[in-house]
Amino acid sequence: xxxxxxNGLVYGxxxxxxxxxxxxxxxxxxxxxxxxxGLFMLGAYVxxxxxxxGGFWAAIVASIVVLGIFGIVLDRLVFRALQKQEPMVTVLxxxxxxxxxEDFVQSVWGKxxxxxxxxxxxxxxxxxxxxxxxxxxxxxxxxxxIVVGGLSAWLKLSRAGxxxxxxxxxxxxxxxxxxxxxxxxxxxVGVGAALAGLSGVIAxxxxxxxxxxxxxxxxxxxxxxxxxxxxxxxxxxxxxMVIGQLHNLGVVFVPNIASMVPxxxxxxxxxxxxAGLLGAKA
Amino acid sequence: MPAATVNRPMPRKRLSAFPFVLxxxxxxxxxxxxxxxxxxxxxxxxxxxxxxxxxxxxGLLIRHxxxxxxxxxxxxxxxxxxxxxxxxxTGISVETVIIAAIVLPTICAFGLAFVMLxxxxxxxxxxxxxxxxxxYELVMRxxxxxxxxxxxxxxxxxxxxxxxxxxxxxxxxxxxxCWIILMIVLLGLWFLGRSHFGTxxxxxxxxxxxxRFIGYETTVPRAIIFALSAAVAATAGVLxxxxxxxxxxxxxxxxxxxxALIMAIIGGARSVxxxxxxAVVFFFIRDAAGGYTEHWPALIGITLILVTVAMPxxxxxxxxxxxxxxxxxxxG
Numbered sequence: 001x002x003x004x005x006x007n008g009l010v011y012g013x014x015x016x017x018x019x020x021x022x023x024x025x026x027x028x029x030x031x032x033x034x035x036x037x038g039l040f041m042l043g044a045y046v047x048x049x050x051x052x053x054g055g056f057w058a059a060i061v062a063s064i065v066v067l068g069i070f071g072i073v074l075d076r077l078v079f080r081a082l083q084k085q086e087p088m089v090t091v092l093x094x095x096x097x098x099x100x101x102e103d104f105v106q107s108v109w110g111k112x113x114x115x116x117x118x119x120x121x122x123x124x125x126x127x128x129x130x131x132x133x134x135x136x137x138x139x140x141x142x143x144x145x146i147v148v149g150g151l152s153a154w155l156k157l158s159r160a161g162x163x164x165x166x167x168x169x170x171x172x173x174x175x176x177x178x179x180x181x182x183x184x185x186x187x188x189v190g191v192g193a194a195l196a197g198l199s200g201v202i203a204x205x206x207x208x209x210x211x212x213x214x215x216x217x218x219x220x221x222x223x224x225x226x227x228x229x230x231x232x233x234x235x236x237x238x239x240x241m242v243i244g245q246l247h248n249l250g251v252v253f254v255p256n257i258a259s260m261v262p263x264x265x266x267x268x269x270x271x272x273x274x275a276g277l278l279g280a281k282a
Numbered sequence: 283m284p285a286a287t288v289n290r291p292m293p294r295k296r297l298s299a300f301p302f303v304l305x306x307x308x309x310x311x312x313x314x315x316x317x318x319x320x321x322x323x324x325x326x327x328x329x330x331x332x333x334x335x336x337x338x339x340x341g342l343l344i345r346h347x348x349x350x351x352x353x354x355x356x357x358x359x360x361x362x363x364x365x366x367x368x369x370x371x372t373g374i375s376v377e378t379v380i381i382a383a384i385v386l387p388t389i390c391a392f393g394l395a396f397v398m399l400x401x402x403x404x405x406x407x408x409x410x411x412x413x414x415x416x417x418y419e420l421v422m423r424x425x426x427x428x429x430x431x432x433x434x435x436x437x438x439x440x441x442x443x444x445x446x447x448x449x450x451x452x453x454x455x456x457x458x459x460c461w462i463i464l465m466i467v468l469l470g471l472w473f474l475g476r477s478h479f480g481t482x483x484x485x486x487x488x489x490x491x492x493x494r495f496i497g498y499e500t501t502v503p504r505a506i507i508f509a510l511s512a513a514v515a516a517t518a519g520v521l522x523x524x525x526x527x528x529x530x531x532x533x534x535x536x537x538x539x540x541x542a543l544i545m546a547i548i549g550g551a552r553s554v555x556x557x558x559x560x561a562v563v564f565f566f567i568r569d570a571a572g573g574y575t576e577h578w579p580a581l582i583g584i585t586l587i588l589v590t591v592a593m594p595x596x597x598x599x600x601x602x603x604x605x606x607x608x609x610x611x612x613x614g
Contacts, residue, residue, distance in 0.1 A: 031404065032404050032405075032407075032408060034352075082591070087403070087404050088350055088403065088404070088407070089590055089591070089594070091350070091404060091407060092350075092543075092547065092586060092587075092590045093586075093587050093590055093591065095352070095540065095543075095583075095586065096582075096583040096584065096585075096586035096587040096590070097583065097587065098583070099540070099579040099580060099582060099583030099586070100579070100580045100583040100584060100587075102579055103577055103578075103579040103580035103583070104580065107577070215415075215536060216415075219411060219412050219415040219416070220412075222408040222409070222411060222412050223412050225408070226401060226405050226408055226409060226412075230401075230402070230404075230405055255423060256420075256423055256424035256426070256427070257420060257423075257424065258419070258423065259415075259416045259417075259418075259419030259420050259423065260416055260420060262416075263412065263413065263416045266409075266412075267397050270397050270398075270400050270401065271397060271400075274400035274401065275401075276401075
């Protein structure tokens with residue numbers, strides 16, 4: 001049972017790192033990045049390429065840096081250029097971008113599944129009570145804890161974090177107070193994309209790499225973001241943890257209908273609270 | 283974005299040429315199989331017409347509720363799977379199964395609408411994608427239910443609605459059937475746009491609060507539009523399974539939803555006929571792309587980006603613009 005809960009934490013942690021990027025971007029730009037799953041996938045592949053050159057830690061650094069830069073470019077070329085349009089325009093453009101990214105990765109690395117081996121220093125298992133648990137999975141949990149801690153500290157303690165929080169409540173008023181939301185947004189989209197890259201690379205040893213790996217997890221991160229309440233950081237955290245557990249229990253106990261379990265939770269939450277667990281007005 | 287902005291065409295009071303033009307196009311389509319003796323072209327047109335019906339469903343939702351669905355394959359695939367499973371597992375007659383395959387997804391959509399319509403536009407789009415993909419995962423994983431990735435052959439009897447089953451599987455005759463159904467759907471939706479109910483949904487889309495203020499219940503009409511849209515998508519799913527004779531989880535995959543949405547955007551969802559036109563254009567581009575089909579997703583992704591940014595009203599919008607500019611101020 002302990003192993004199940006830990007596995008749930010692993011998946012929930014990955015989902016959180018991915019989903020919080022969506023929340024960050026939504027906070028600043030009021031749009032949902034449908035290409036986010038593509039960034040996750042790209043992060044995994046960039047990591048895969050860097051792993052061959054410099055090992056596991058190089059893979060992590062490379063995908064954070066590459067995806068961070070990609071995010072800044074994305075903000076400049078897409079989110080900023082389209083900010084005067086309906087939010088749906090940006091959604092459609094990022095959706096188109098998702099297709100382009102999948103095709104790009106497929107052209108470079110091929111369609112076949114690739115395996116990203118667990119680094120030797122982190123493979124093996126550790127005994128927790130009576131059961132043994134893979135070390136690497138604990139590393140994933142640790143990475144998620146670091147992201148949770150680091151992000152909360154940044155949002156709560158730094159000035160930029162204050163601006164980000166203000167902006168996710170009301171971007172227009174925040175800009176009127178003299179905050180340069182344009183610069184802030186580039187930073188935030190960069191951070192969001194870097195987190196997507198990070199979650200992709202840490203998930204890579206657990207999943208097989210395929211160009212469509214992003215669209216699968218994107219769906220569950222959407223459920224997390226909507227269940228938690230669009231734009232709510234705490235909501236995304238709570239929802240990711242709950243859905244991580246449910247996903248895992250679903251796969252173990254009701255494998256046939258596992259994909260429906262998070263959806264049922266979401267339907268329940270939306271009936272109870274239309275704006276999501278911790279969402280403000282929908 | 284054609285969703286909810288300026289210049290929404292209001293229902294016109296005076297007699298419109300639309301039904302007559304539609305009948306002319308319908309007749310043109312009906313003589314096409316006899317005039318064109320190319321099975322290849324007819325196969326292409328049949329697929330385009332079936333997908334055109336699906337795209338019309340997506341367009342209907344955009345036009346009457348401003349909501350953009352990224353998951354209409356859910357209803358298309360659900361209908362196809364109801365067909366295949368009911369024919370295999372039960373002894374119900376094929377005619378009843380076809381009706382059930384359209385009615386069941388419609389009822390599900392109506393129920394689901396009351397939950398999904400609680401969230402705002404962008405979140406709604408996310409949920410449509412999530413619901414459809416959950417259905418896809420369901421049929422992929424639950425092998426005992428639907429044989430997973432390998433799919434199932436549709437066990438059709440010899441006669442369907444009194445016609446030999448081959449009629450539904452030959453491109454020339456099936457094209458006629460699909461074409462006529464598409465025309466009936468378009469005519470029906472055109473009447474819907476002019477009806478009191480259609481006008482009410484436009485009003486709700488414009489300003490829901492105000493519509494409520496003047497005494498209208500606003501959730502049920504939006505749920506009805508969602509259900510109608512699902513019914514049209516399910517019709518396409520039924521035609522697909524009749525024509526193809528084989529159903530795989532691809533009928534539920536997000537790429538199909540995405541294709542349908544892209545067809546609707548390319549054609550322009552602001553007019554009734556735009557999405558269907560978009561489907562035909564989509565299939566001809568794909569056919570012309572021929573050797574580049576390996577990069578088809580990127581090609582279509584770039585097309586989507588360009589059309590969304592540069593031509594937000596799609597082909598039908600561009601056509602209306604040309605007509606107002608050169609053909610007098612006829613409201614297109």
